[in-house]
Amino acid sequence: MTEHKIDLRKIAIVIVTIAFFGFQMYLALIKQLTPMLQSPLHLVLALFVVFLYNPIDKKYRKSVTKKAEAAGRTPDEKELNKWAFLNYIDVLSFAGIFYMLWYTVSQYSRLRDFVQFISPVTTVDKIAMVITIILLLEAVRRTLGNILFGFIIVFILYAWTAPYLPGILFTKGKSFKQMLDQFTTGMTMTEAGVFGTPLYTSASSLFYFIVFGVFFSECGGGQLLIDIGMKFSNKSSGGPAKAAVISSGLMGMVSGSAVANVSTTGVMTIPMMKKIGYEPEEAGAIEAVASTGGQVMPPIMGVGAFIMAEMLGVSYFKVASSAILPAVAYYFGVFVLVTYLAKKRASKAGGSEDVKISIDQPILPRLYLLIPVILLVFWIIRGSSLMRSGMVGIFSCLVCNVVSYFVANKRNFIGIRELGKCCINGAKQAAEIAIPTAACGIIINVVTGQTSLATNLSSLIGSLGTNYLFLALLIAMIGCMLLGMALPTVAAYLVGVILFVPVLRSLGIEPLVANMFVFYFGIMAQITPPVCVASYTAAGIADGDAMKTGLKGMLFALVGFLVPFVFVYNPAVLLIGTPVEILIAGTQLLVGTFFLAITVSGYFHTTMPAWQRAVSFVAAMCFIFPDIASSIVGVVIGVAVLFINAKSDKKTVEVAGATQS
Numbered sequence: 322m323t324e325h326k327i328d329l330r331k332i333a334i335v336i337v338t339i340a341f342f343g344f345q346m347y348l349a350l351i352k353q354l355t356p357m358l359q360s361p362l363h364l365v366l367a368l369f370v371v372f373l374y375n376p377i378d379k380k381y382r383k384s385v386t387k388k389a390e391a392a393g394r395t396p397d398e399k400e401l402n403k404w405a406f407l408n409y410i411d412v413l414s415f416a417g418i419f420y421m422l423w424y425t426v427s428q429y430s431r432l433r434d435f436v437q438f439i440s441p442v443t444t445v446d447k448i449a450m451v452i453t454i455i456l457l458l459e460a461v462r463r464t465l466g467n468i469l470f471g472f473i474i475v476f477i478l479y480a481w482t483a484p485y486l487p488g489i490l491f492t493k494g495k496s497f498k499q500m501l502d503q504f505t506t507g508m509t510m511t512e513a514g515v516f517g518t519p520l521y522t523s524a525s526s527l528f529y530f531i532v533f534g535v536f537f538s539e540c541g542g543g544q545l546l547i548d549i550g551m552k553f554s555n556k557s558s559g560g561p562a563k564a565a566v567i568s569s570g571l572m573g574m575v576s577g578s579a580v581a582n583v584s585t586t587g588v589m590t591i592p593m594m595k596k597i598g599y600e601p602e603e604a605g606a607i608e609a610v611a612s613t614g615g616q617v618m619p620p621i622m623g624v625g626a627f628i629m630a631e632m633l634g635v636s637y638f639k640v641a642s643s644a645i646l647p648a649v650a651y652y653f654g655v656f657v658l659v660t661y662l663a664k665k666r667a668s669k670a671g672g673s674e675d676v677k678i679s680i681d682q683p684i685l686p687r688l689y690l691l692i693p694v695i696l697l698v699f700w701i702i703r704g705s706s707l708m709r710s711g712m713v714g715i716f717s718c719l720v721c722n723v724v725s726y727f728v729a730n731k732r733n734f735i736g737i738r739e740l741g742k743c744c745i746n747g748a749k750q751a752a753e754i755a756i757p758t759a760a761c762g763i764i765i766n767v768v769t770g771q772t773s774l775a776t777n778l779s780s781l782i783g784s785l786g787t788n789y790l791f792l793a794l795l796i797a798m799i800g801c802m803l804l805g806m807a808l809p810t811v812a813a814y815l816v817g818v819i820l821f822v823p824v825l826r827s828l829g830i831e832p833l834v835a836n837m838f839v840f841y842f843g844i845m846a847q848i849t850p851p852v853c854v855a856s857y858t859a860a861g862i863a864d865g866d867a868m869k870t871g872l873k874g875m876l877f878a879l880v881g882f883l884v885p886f887v888f889v890y891n892p893a894v895l896l897i898g899t900p901v902e903i904l905i906a907g908t909q910l911l912v913g914t915f916f917l918a919i920t921v922s923g924y925f926h927t928t929m930p931a932w933q934r935a936v937s938f939v940a941a942m943c944f945i946f947p948d949i950a951s952s953i954v955g956v957v958i959g960v961a962v963l964f965i966n967a968k969s970d971k972k973t974v975e976v977a978g979a980t981q982s
Contacts (some may be wrong), residue, residue, distance in 0.1 A: 334353045334373050338748045341366045345528050347367075348753045349712045353525065357432050358829070360516040361425040363524035364453075367755035368418050368460055370748055375463040377407045377421030397525045414459065417452045424449040442510070450505040453515060454763065460756045466805040469757065469808050475762045480504065480771040489777035507770045513976020514766035519758040519815055522880015526622055527754055529711025532747035533697065534575055536718040538585070539743050541725065541733030542690045546571035547586055548680045561593035562604075562659035566611040570652050575694060579847045579855035582612030583862070590862045598666055606873035609848050609859040610655055613878065616810060616844045618648045623844060624754055625814035627707065629836050632818065638701050643833060643895040644908050647841070647884045654880030654914040661922035668927070682732065689724060693717040754811065761815040768819045775819055782824045793828055794889060797821040798842050798882075806853075813843035819975055825889075835894050841885040848874040870970065878916050879921055883945065887913070891947035909952050912942025916959045936962040 344366060353359060386396045424445065434440075454477070462470040479486075484494030495503065508514035512521070537543065550568025568586045587608040594604035616623030619641035626644070630637040697714035701707070727732040735743075768775045782796055800821055805813040817839035825835035847855045850871035860870035888894040893906035920937040923929050929937070936958055943955025 337369045341748045367752035370752035371460045397403045418711040450509045476767045480767045483772045492772040507766045515762040517762045521756045523755045526707035528751045531751045535747040539904045542721045565590035569611035573618045579613040581857045601863040602869040605859035605863035605870040608854040610878045650914045654918045657918035661924045665924035680710040768942045779823045783827045801842035838885045884886045917941035
């Protein structure tokens with residue numbers, strides 16, 4: 322009987338995946354729908370996928386199976402089905418999703434013409450709102466855990482209790498009927514809540530880029546990028562660490578996921594780093610830092626970048642191009658860091674400890690596999706929609722797969738079954754992105770539509786930052802970091818946009834700069850303890866302590882914490898300004914990054930004492946501000962301390978030589 326249930330679920334997954342792909346292909350190849358039809362249908366299909374992949378007793382069954390295997394036995398069928406009666410909750414959930422589908426289709430013409438505060442709110446609308454929020458919360462709990470689930474619950478409770486709370490939490494009260502009507506219209510009857518811009522972006526662009534990433538990786542492109550990183554760092558000092566940086570950076574350009582990068586490149590680079598003497602925590606931290614940078618590395622970046630473009634009303638190309646210099650600085654800093662850490666290790670060991678990195682296939686014959694990425698970038702640059710650009714990328718992956726069959730002797734070729742798995746994995750990943758983007762619509766609507774929290778918070782922080790911009794930035798940074806620790810990157814960015822971007826805008830910071838500031842710190846939280854998913858994943862591969870890996874990762878990624886402050890004070894770093902201003906800003910950023918990386922490594926020609934590291938850090942800080950005078954001071958004291966370090970190394974060598982004589 323169990324086998325029958327499993328088969329039914331698998332059949333349902335295939336059917337829903339086909340429906341999901343069919344719907345998205347209709348949008349891309351035939352025509353897009355209005356937001357109040359497209360977004361709900363996208364969410365309905367995503368909910369079907371999530372509930373099929375995550376039955377309510379999934380974690381229990383997995384736990385029982387794991388314990389039985391550890392004990393060397395096959396799990397007992399009765400034991401596995403102990404909580405099977407809870408599957409009736411899944412039945413109710415699917416019934417609720419079908420109700421959402423019926424409501425979306427049958428009420429569409431009314432919702433399309435709905436005018437808030439004028440058009441009536443019916444009982445059917447209220448039932449649909451309750452079912453949508455309950456299903457969304459349960460989907461969040463099953464896929465993302467209890468933190469985001471609890472976070473949303475707190476905001477829902479706040480919406481109803483705000484009239485009774487003190488200080489900045491207070492909002493003028495309404496009658497229960499007014500509250501219920503406003504809550505219903507705001508959440509599910511307009512584009513201000515669940516079906517807002519984030520979910521519309523998921524349906525109109527994110528789906529295609531996620532699927533592209535899966536196809537590109539499975540058709541051999543992902544392995545090629547990893548091998549390129551390995552090849553370019555093979556003969557250099559600290560080769561495996563540099564391979565982690567280059568490979569993760571290249572993979573990040575396509576995947577935009579820190580955990581995915583760690584999982585793909587880390588399984589190869591972390592063992593190699595450990596082999597040449599890196600501590601497990603150090604190897605894991607380097608991989609986590611390198612992989613996290615993929616979310617700020619164009620052309621694809623992280624999911625939040627697509628939503629940022631929609632919310633700002635600018636082209637994605639503008640967002641991606643503005644991120645180039647900060648991303649280059651980030652990886653330049655990490656690359657310099659691992660270079661000097663390798664030299665430091667070699668000096669202590671009395672020579673190089675590098676190992677040869679082997680690559681299974683030659684790189685040159687496989688370069689055609691990069692064509693999909695090149696075409697994707699070209700279509701974005703030429704101004705095509707993200708949907709069309711993503712589709713071009715997907716179809717070019719399929720063409721390259723055919724080329725692999727006929728030209729490359731079936732190397733890197735995947736068959737129909739594997740392509741089907743790519744579709745299923747792509748749909749699953751897209752659904753898991755659609756859920757938090759829709760769920761964050763609840764928080765956004767509570768903060769901006771149901772209460773005055775955003776306005777109150779802006780007034781409070783704005784009053785502090787009027788005279789002290791750095792203090793306001795610091796508060797916003799801490800807030801974004803706390804959100805990023807508790808929430809997935811996309812959710813952290815969306816909540817940060819609502820809570821902190823208005824504050825930064827009120828202080829005269831440009832919209833793109835303010836959004837990028839929030840985006841960066843939401844990402845940096847991925848490697849900041851106590852909750853640092855990328856670091857924990859890397860620590861698991863490295864068999865290291867998760868907290869120590871997180872602390873080292875935060876230290877190694879220090880440049881990532883510096884860059885947002887730099888582009889706030891000097892927007893030219895985001896390509897806002899004249900070519901001369903951008904050139905000067907880029908040079909200042911890279912020089913400051915170099916001094917910061919040297920500070921973290923604690924090594925130049927020889928190990929740096931504490932005072933030299935302190936002076937080097939001060940030199941790096943001088944480059945935060947666009948002022949030429951502070952940059953000159955930074956160069957002077959930075960070069961001076963490096964010169965002193967080099968001279969002390971020379972003296973050490975001379976003394977050692979005289980002693981040997």
